[in-house]
Amino acid sequence: xxxxxxxxxxxxxxxxxxxxxxxxxxxxxxxxxxxDLSQGANGLxxxxxxxxxxxxxSKGFSMMDHEEVISFMVKNRVRWLGHxxxxxxxxxxxxxxxxxxxxxxxxxxxxxxxxxxxxxxxLIRTGDAQIIWASSAELCGADEIxxxxxxxxxxxxxxxxxxxxxxxxxxxxxxHHGRPLDIRDRIxxxxxxxxxxxxxxxxxxxxxxxxSPASLFDTSVSIxxxxxxxxxxxxxGENSFVASWPAAFKNQRYPVxxxxxxxxxxxxxxxxxxxxxxxxxxxxxxxxxxxxxxxIIVLQKKVTIMAVMKNPEPIRRWxxxxxxxxxxxxxxxxxxxxxxxxxxxxxxxxxxxxxVDGFYTIDLTVWDRAGNSASAEQAIRVIRQEPxxxxxxxxxxxxxxxxxxxxxxxxxxxxxxxxxxxxxxIISESSGTEDTASLMLPLATIxxxxxxxxxxxxxxxxxxxxxxxxxxxPVEEKEKEGDAGFFAETGGEEMxxxxxxxxxx
Amino acid sequence: MDRRFLILMGVTLACLVVxxxxxxxKPYLQEFKVVAPVRACSVGxxxxxxxxxxxxxxxxxxxxxxxxxxxxRPWRLALEGDVLAIYRELRLRPWVQPSPEQMKIIASRLGVxxxxxxxxxxxxxxxxxxxxNPRIKIQLQVYNGKDGTLLWATYHSRQGxxxxxxxxxxxxxxxxxxxxxxxQEILKLWxxxxxxxxxx
Numbered sequence: 001x002x003x004x005x006x007x008x009x010x011x012x013x014x015x016x017x018x019x020x021x022x023x024x025x026x027x028x029x030x031x032x033x034x035x036d037l038s039q040g041a042n043g044l045x046x047x048x049x050x051x052x053x054x055x056x057x058s059k060g061f062s063m064m065d066h067e068e069v070i071s072f073m074v075k076n077r078v079r080w081l082g083h084x085x086x087x088x089x090x091x092x093x094x095x096x097x098x099x100x101x102x103x104x105x106x107x108x109x110x111x112x113x114x115x116x117x118x119x120x121x122x123l124i125r126t127g128d129a130q131i132i133w134a135s136s137a138e139l140c141g142a143d144e145i146x147x148x149x150x151x152x153x154x155x156x157x158x159x160x161x162x163x164x165x166x167x168x169x170x171x172x173x174x175x176h177h178g179r180p181l182d183i184r185d186r187i188x189x190x191x192x193x194x195x196x197x198x199x200x201x202x203x204x205x206x207x208x209x210x211x212s213p214a215s216l217f218d219t220s221v222s223i224x225x226x227x228x229x230x231x232x233x234x235x236x237g238e239n240s241f242v243a244s245w246p247a248a249f250k251n252q253r254y255p256v257x258x259x260x261x262x263x264x265x266x267x268x269x270x271x272x273x274x275x276x277x278x279x280x281x282x283x284x285x286x287x288x289x290x291x292x293x294x295x296i297i298v299l300q301k302k303v304t305i306m307a308v309m310k311n312p313e314p315i316r317r318w319x320x321x322x323x324x325x326x327x328x329x330x331x332x333x334x335x336x337x338x339x340x341x342x343x344x345x346x347x348x349x350x351x352x353x354x355x356v357d358g359f360y361t362i363d364l365t366v367w368d369r370a371g372n373s374a375s376a377e378q379a380i381r382v383i384r385q386e387p388x389x390x391x392x393x394x395x396x397x398x399x400x401x402x403x404x405x406x407x408x409x410x411x412x413x414x415x416x417x418x419x420x421x422x423x424x425x426i427i428s429e430s431s432g433t434e435d436t437a438s439l440m441l442p443l444a445t446i447x448x449x450x451x452x453x454x455x456x457x458x459x460x461x462x463x464x465x466x467x468x469x470x471x472x473x474p475v476e477e478k479e480k481e482g483d484a485g486f487f488a489e490t491g492g493e494e495m496x497x498x499x500x501x502x503x504x505x
Numbered sequence: 506m507d508r509r510f511l512i513l514m515g516v517t518l519a520c521l522v523v524x525x526x527x528x529x530x531k532p533y534l535q536e537f538k539v540v541a542p543v544r545a546c547s548v549g550x551x552x553x554x555x556x557x558x559x560x561x562x563x564x565x566x567x568x569x570x571x572x573x574x575x576x577x578r579p580w581r582l583a584l585e586g587d588v589l590a591i592y593r594e595l596r597l598r599p600w601v602q603p604s605p606e607q608m609k610i611i612a613s614r615l616g617v618x619x620x621x622x623x624x625x626x627x628x629x630x631x632x633x634x635x636x637x638n639p640r641i642k643i644q645l646q647v648y649n650g651k652d653g654t655l656l657w658a659t660y661h662s663r664q665g666x667x668x669x670x671x672x673x674x675x676x677x678x679x680x681x682x683x684x685x686x687x688x689q690e691i692l693k694l695w696x697x698x699x700x701x702x703x704x705x
Contacts (some may be wrong), residue, residue, distance in 0.1 A: 118681025
């Protein structure tokens with residue numbers, strides 16, 4: 001049993017020690033793992049981190065355990081290095097009793113000769129989240145540190161030690177706590193949405209302050225926007241102040257400020273964001289590029305559709321549809337963020353099949369960032385008929401009269417006629433662009449042989465005709481039937497009539 | 506020797522000395538007129554835009570700039586973490602210059618008087634045998650936190666060989682070291698021009 005005198009002595013010793021313990025706890029330094037920028041965006045350098053820790057400990061600083069730092073990072077989901085926001089720094093101060101935070105990055109590290117290493121360190125006082133010291137040091141194997149290279153580092157390990165020592169050379173030996181500022185009212189985060197909206201739409205704002213729920217019972221947060229004041233309500237579960245209000249009707253950008261009021265302290269007004277009210281409907285027009293027939297664009301292989309914004313603005317979403325004469329949607333395409341400068345339609349339905357001939361409507365709808373929508377439409381016609389061209393043959397005196405006649409709605413682009421004898425030699429070749437044509441072929445050039453012809457024709461839309469007629473024989477030699485024609489098809493197995501209609505797909 | 510020839514030689518040599526000594530030695534400062542002097546007691550540094558091909562060059566120079574600003578004077582500097590947190594809230598990408606409206610919001614949230622931003626136009630490190638010659642071209646802009654207007658801009662370009670003293674002494678052999686020197690020179694110029702005054 002200790003005597004009374006001993007007990008008093010022990011109490012005095014404890015009283016003397018207590019502030020020391022408190023000081024050393026608050027004055028502890030946490031060293032966050034150093035970011036290694038030489039390894040890319042997510043580089044980490046634990047070796048230099050350890051060297052920095054050891055070097056600081058050797059200078060007499062009280063260091064937070066590395067494992068404790070890592071568990072703090074894990075607990076708070078700190079997934080980045082080299083920087084930390086005051087929100088986390090405050091937690092380090094409040095929860096871990098850390099007085100200072102050392103952040104740093106390895107800016108450069110070259111392991112090939114000449115070696116190079118660059119390091120930046122910064123010391124942040126956690127009480128007020130202020131940077132109180134910073135240093136950068138760098139060294140290269142090519143640096144002439146001393147005469148004759150006597151002081152040059154011989155390897156990377158030696159260079160690391162030299163750079164760490166150089167960087168920590170100016171760190172103050174006695175870190176002063178200063179006068180910690182009250183960072184309880186610091187705004188931790190502000191989330192406001194949407195950024196762009198239509199007149200009258202609701203704006204939602206959530207404000208989180210850097211304070212515990214217990215200290216926020218007498219705090220009020222007001223939002224100033226468009227000469228209005230909106231009081232934010234405190235939600236204990238989220239530890240946030242939440243407010244919603246309808247947007248004004250005038251199209252413009254509205255800055256949003258918040259004021260934090262606490263009894264006994266002055267109001268703190270901060271501009272936290274802005275939103276844009278956009279009630280303007282986007283003006284969109286469609287232009288189809290193609291052959292026009294009777295005032296309407298006709299599909300020619302494909303049609304190019306160009307969307308033009310009369311007052312260009314960013315587009316959030318677009319939808320293009322093709323409808324038939326009955327209004328049935330046969331094809332649709334859509335996209336997000338940005339309108340393509342042009343579309344192409346190849347006359348196919350959604351399943352890839354070619355659409356039937358007829359009239360169609362192409363419709364484009366766009367939505368701007370606020371959700372205002374506008375549409376534009378254009379009619380288009382699909383015609384996929386073969387050019388209607390007929391060839392009539394008739395004997396006239398000592399010649400063979402050939403009459404070509406085109407009877408199509410679409411203007412003819414060209415025609416070509418080739419007549420061949422039995423041996424395949426071309427005995428007549430002619431071409432033109434007229435709808436009707438008459439040709440005379442002397443019978444002497446034909447003789448009594450069988451002949452064949454090949455007729456090509458193409459209309460302005462690209463629809464093509466190719467007609468091959470083979471083994472035509474003179475009627476005289478078989479059976480002449482009045483004026484039915486000088487030549488007749490031989491019929492049966494001997495006659496091969498091929499009509500090829502092609503379209504360039 | 507002809508006297509005119511001697512005079513011509515003298516003038517040529519004088520020109521070479523003057524021009525050679527001045528080439529690229531001082532940052533180019535472009536100052537914009539301000540209606541009222543701006544109080545610069547607290548600073549926020551915006552993420553730098555890296556237009557060079559040097560990986561992470563923006564972050565390297567950001568850290569160096571922050572470090573040099575801390576050492577220049579005991580003003581209040583916004584934390585990099587706070588700047589990035591506000592960028593996330595405003596859905597801003599760090600490689601895109603914020604608009605004046607967004608600058609106002611960032612400055613107000615950080616509680617700073619001025620914002621420093623900039624872009625790295627060129628950053629490279631040529632290793633030739635045992636020698637290294639880094640080269641950096643940078644442009645820094647300073648914005649008024651109150652209205653987001655550009656106050657002044659400074660362009661500076663340097664290479665490691667510019668700092669040669671005698672033989673190989675004085676050479677800057679790393680981009681980190683060259684970046685530090687460049688930023689020190691820019692900050693010195695701003696100080697000399699009394700652009701960073703902290704008085705009401």
